[in-house]
Amino acid sequence: MAAASKTNPSQPRHSRDVTQWDLETDVAIVGFGGAGGCAAIEAADAGSEVRIFELASASGGSTALSSAEIYMGGGGGTRVQRASGFEDSTEDMFQFMMACAGPQADEAKIRNYCERSVEHFEWLVDIGVPFKDSFLDERAIMCLTDDGLLFTGNEKAYPFSTLAKPCPRGHNLYVEGDNGGPLFMKIVTENVDKRDNIHVHYESRALTLIVDDSDEVVGLVVRENQRELNVRARGGVILCAGGFVMNREMVAKHAPKLTQGTEPIGNPGDTGSGIQMGMAVGGAAINMHEGFISLPFYPPASMTYGIAVNDKGQRFINEDVYHGRLGDFVLRQPSERIYLILSVEHYADYEQVSYLGAPVAGTGETVAELEQELGLRGGVLAHTLATYNEDCAAGEDTLFHKAPQWLQALEPPLVALDLTPGRGAFVPHFTLGGLDTLPTGEVVDEQRRPIPGLYAAGRTACGVVRRAEGYASGMSVGDATFTGRLAGQQAARRGG
Amino acid sequence: MAAASKTNPSQPRHSRDVTQWDLETDVAIVGFGGAGGCAAIEAADAGSEVRIFELASASGGSTALSSAEIYMGGGGGTRVQRASGFEDSTEDMFQFMMACAGPQADEAKIRNYCERSVEHFEWLVDIGVPFKDSFLDERAIMCLTDDGLLFTGNEKAYPFSTLAKPCPRGHNLYVEGDNGGPLFMKIVTENVDKRDNIHVHYESRALTLIVDDSDEVVGLVVRENQRELNVRARGGVILCAGGFVMNREMVAKHAPKLTQGTEPIGNPGDTGSGIQMGMAVGGAAINMHEGFISLPFYPPASMTYGIAVNDKGQRFINEDVYHGRLGDFVLRQPSERIYLILSVEHYADYEQVSYLGAPVAGTGETVAELEQELGLRGGVLAHTLATYNEDCAAGEDTLFHKAPQWLQALEPPLVALDLTPGRGAFVPHFTLGGLDTLPTGEVVDEQRRPIPGLYAAGRTACGVVRRAEGYASGMSVGDATFTGRLAGQQAARRGG
Incomplete structure (x- = not known):
């Protein structure tokens, strides 16, 4: 039996084996995509010292590769919805999203997402994300104009149309073409960069979490310049390391139906390492068999x-x-x-x-x-x-x-x-399973007890969206940015 | 944050916290159903001292509640198959079972199961399980006659019939009526009882595993007479504690499609505790979303x-x-x-x-x-x-x-x-997810590295059968008894 490497994501390091803390911070964040960036901003604004560890040499994650549509509404409508003549209700949004998630729905999470969605919109505007007050009345997958709002899901389609009043909730950045993702991450990155209490480590690979004798997460191990560093995180670690669609072995094992897809959607770092790190300290992974898989038969x-x-x-x-x-x-x-x-x-x-x-x-x-x-x-x-x-x-x-x-x-x-998958059609897909979390981002174990010091957001967590059959564009970036913020707030609070 | 109870299955005990070993054995087995019983016999016959910890006050598990059809064949046919005029081939059996499991198939496990199936039949005969050399040519769910063989799956149905030569592999015990389960467990229990090196603890609840500093499983904690006992298991612990169909929260979380069923099939101990104990020490749980769910529309x-x-x-x-x-x-x-x-x-x-x-x-x-x-x-x-x-x-x-x-x-x-589920029809169901194991029963982690000292068999493991759409009666008891035996052999070998 080969001894397990101590820097494998599926094996945490014990703090008793840490002879030296190489870095200390209040909040440590793994991954600098939409979730990690928003988590960092919120934690920093709550007064914490934050360190982001990003595998790549630049920020972006899968958010930068996406259209960055953001699914928001309820509460009478966002500014863009109201200006476009849509008076959205929280209850309609809630009923719709519950139907989307079906038997897998996390009601508390969806409720929280809907109730705070207009506030999330305003926070995004505050950090500088631009939305035009206009509605694109087209059946599109992504918005190629600079319009601010469009239908991006099944809202108008049966049976959803019978369950909740249809309302468009896909918010598109004020930019021409399919350029929302890069613009969104540019804005988030500028916000991160201008905060002195956020330090970004690029080309830094998170290897595993560090736990103490009472099974609290107290830090993580990263590798930079071929050197392993023990990072102490007083408030906790937030895993925002994406999903696992690029780990084909993990896809085959956990989400075999996705093997029928042709195009994995995500960035190369979506290897499931964040999910594995969380599982290794007792975090429950749920909904692992589910994924988004699509036949983009329109437009036109x-x-x-x-x-x-x-x-x-x-x-x-x-x-x-x-x-x-x-x-x-x-x-x-x-x-x-x-x-x-x-x-x-x-x-x-x-x-x-x-x-x-x-x-x-x-x-x-x-x-x-x-x-x-x-x-x-x-x-x-x-x-x-x-x-x-x-x-x-x-x-x-x-x-x-x-x-x-x-x-x-x-x-x-x-x-x-x-349209048969495997016979020429483009079949994009990505994973929808991840660590089970409370609505505020705390990773929980199989009994849903929080693991002290551990948070997850974005695709590393299992968020509000759970099934391809109920997916809408904007739900991923919406969930990632919103849950990133909440996890950032929680970790900052814990870090004191 | 409430301190985690140290006797929760999702939290292992550390050997450094064990002040006294209350019991010692070579091999500890959790659960005395078909898997646990067969594991005990094999470990004992390999010379090990064995202790079985069974929650109930008698042996049986879900095997005793079942018809105890046993899915076997290949290798030219079992004695019953040959006597009934069926010359089964290992390759046909393998191709059929691979198609049954579809993209979730564990090829190595299915291969091993098929290659050793005739040998497994002979082992069962050796321990006294009686099979009549006769074939029941009926479309039945269970055998109400004492015949030894019948078709119990999709072998003759499209598309399976085009993929492998159909052959009946459901072996039924030589007993009238639906009484195979009790008879089977009676025979297994007699075999256990007559072996001096097997000690059975009834009304003994396994609480959690014990791990040492190198993350090896070195024992388990059980509760008997309201007293917690630390059990040292030199060779390892074999989890044969059933599935999780009776834990409705776990079913809703991991296998939501089963919530459409009306009748959970299993014994009251099928609460997922074995799976949770394994997960808590890093064991990967796979195929958790899958289950058997049926509309038994025949007979007639x-x-x-x-x-x-x-x-x-x-x-x-x-x-x-x-x-x-x-x-x-x-x-x-x-x-x-x-x-x-x-x-x-x-x-x-x-x-x-x-x-x-x-x-x-x-x-x-x-x-x-x-x-x-x-x-x-x-x-x-x-x-x-x-x-x-x-x-x-x-x-x-x-x-x-x-x-x-x-x-x-x-x-x-x-x-x-x-036939709509929920409108009166009987919709039995049970889980098909569990701990990932090697064909020989070692529990593995997410990277498929074995966890030293930990084995699983029966429904606690994820076995050869993975989907309702490819299920055949006899695959569960077949898998439980076969993998129980292999796990017993492995743990005995390790226990020296």
Whole structure:
């Protein structure tokens, strides 16, 4: 049995084995993405000395790689929502987010997130994050204009639309193009840099936590310039080290369904080391099997006029859902192929705009011809289309409840795109499991007792968002920045 | 922050805090069900002194509550298989079990299980477990005759039938009625009792593990007669304490899909304490979200002539699958209701034999009438039935590949049973997640490094069976008894 290395994230160091503290601080933060940056600002503003240990040579994390949409609302609406004519209610936001998380929902966490969301918006504005008071009324995955607000999830889609009044909550930074992430992290980094009580260590790898005899987390071990340093953290350690999508072994073990994705979304540091460090001191990891997995079949929005069918020729979803919900439903279909059936007119839009990359699986001047090209049993797709077209004429999708605005009869000639994961389409994915935490960021063990001195935020924690089928863009950066702030406040308080 | 109790399973005791060893043994085993009993026999036969700590006042565990079918085969066939005319191959068994576990498969574990399965059969015979050399050719959930062999899974159902040559592997004890479990545990207990080097402690609750400064497991704390005892285990501790289906909080947190089940299957001790003890010393828990969940829609076998449909009126599965696979597919359907459509003739069988308990959702002298009673959109179920009946006439289920023997046109009058979980049907379930182990039973950490001195078997470990959709009766007791034996051998070897 090989002796375990003492600097492996899955094995904490004991303080009795620490002969010297190389660094001391009030609050130590692992990772300088959106969560870590916001945690540092809050802890510093509460008077603490803060050190951030970032593996890379610059700040950014996965937040900088994202569009940095931020999911916020409730409380009568953020400034942008109100200016755009939306009076959002906390209860609607809460009901919607509870439905998104389903049986995995952490009610206290979602409640807290919704109740303090407008305040979070204002804090972001205070640190200099710009939002334009305008609404983009488009079915988009990301905002390519500088508009401040858009629908980014399933709010308007069945069944969510029946559970809570739909309201757009995706807040987009005031910048043209898909440039929200870099701008957001630039602003956060400037805020960090101008605070004298925050010290950033770049190219510093957090190796493992340090615990004392009463199992409190009292610091961590980092490696800088090939030297191991024992860091004492009086208030505690905040793990903001991202998820584990880049650790393919961990993905295969814990979230096997994500192995059907083609493109892991995240930064190279998303190796699960933060989650492992937390688990090693007794932190419970939850929801580890879940992930976001998507088939980004829009834009163009006109793809929504199509219907998704399985290899029996059956529909299985309302196609006006968010792309992550479609992705999840595709994986659940007992089917070897999934197709998106389009009119030639909408296929022309697809050719111009889409980045889905799904190949054409078949075409048909008639439905029978298309069935034959796809190798389907004759008659089922024909019946599916006949039923759908009848519903389109009546203005109500009786089977799957796609909203009336997307109902347009599908008449031949038709084109079928192959949406099957693994056959050409772009299938982005990332993990949604992590350390279980209290709403305020304390990492808890299997019995939900906090581990003194340990906090987690962002993707290292399991946050408000728990399932691809209920995902909305902006929930990750929203959760990371919000929970980072709370963890920063808590650790600062503890550090005295 | 409340100080953690030192006798909580999620917090190990340190050997430096042990002032006195109250008991010493070579091998300590937690739990006296099928896994624990077999572990004890093997460790004792290897010359070790063994102590079993069992919470209840008698042996049994969940094995005694089960039918104790045991999934075995390969290697040309067990004696019972060969006598019944089945020449099973290890490769067929391996391919089948790999498909059952899908992306979660532990290939090394399945390989080992299959390669040594005939040997395991012989070991069971050697300790006195009786199997009759006869085959029951029935679609049953459990064997109510004394026959020794039956099909207990998806072997003959699509797609499994295309991946490996179907062979029955469910071995049933030579006893009338559903009495295999008690008989099996009686035999195991007699074997334990006659070995002088096994000491059984009943009404003894394992509280937590004891680790030394190098993180080796060196013993455990038990409570007997309201007294805590420190038990030194020179060879190690084997956790055979069952799963966590009776810990509803843990189920909600880790396996939320199981909350849709009605009946937890297991014994009251299945509280996850064994898994938690292992996690507390760094053991990785895997596959925690998965469970067996079923709609036992047969017997009577004639239910297989029916078709299962969702609330759109669409079929979604070949109805000749094992009931657990149907259960899992039901949960994955985006549907508020699931129905089993039967002819009145087969409904009469249902009334006589079934213990499914599903209420009648609707009846119809015509398909249109049934659609109306069920509140379905008109025409879809009619088309589903027309397609199905056409396929029955041609002898091939073109859409879902139900085997030809179960194809019989469904003509009105028709009856629809409501299979929807939560609406009356019996939905048994249990957990399939647990501690990650090597094929030989060593508990491993997140990096798959063994934790010295710690073993797990049965439902406390994550074994060869990983998904309801690929479950077969007999895989649990098969895995528990087999892995129990291997863990017993390993711990004995280590104990010297």
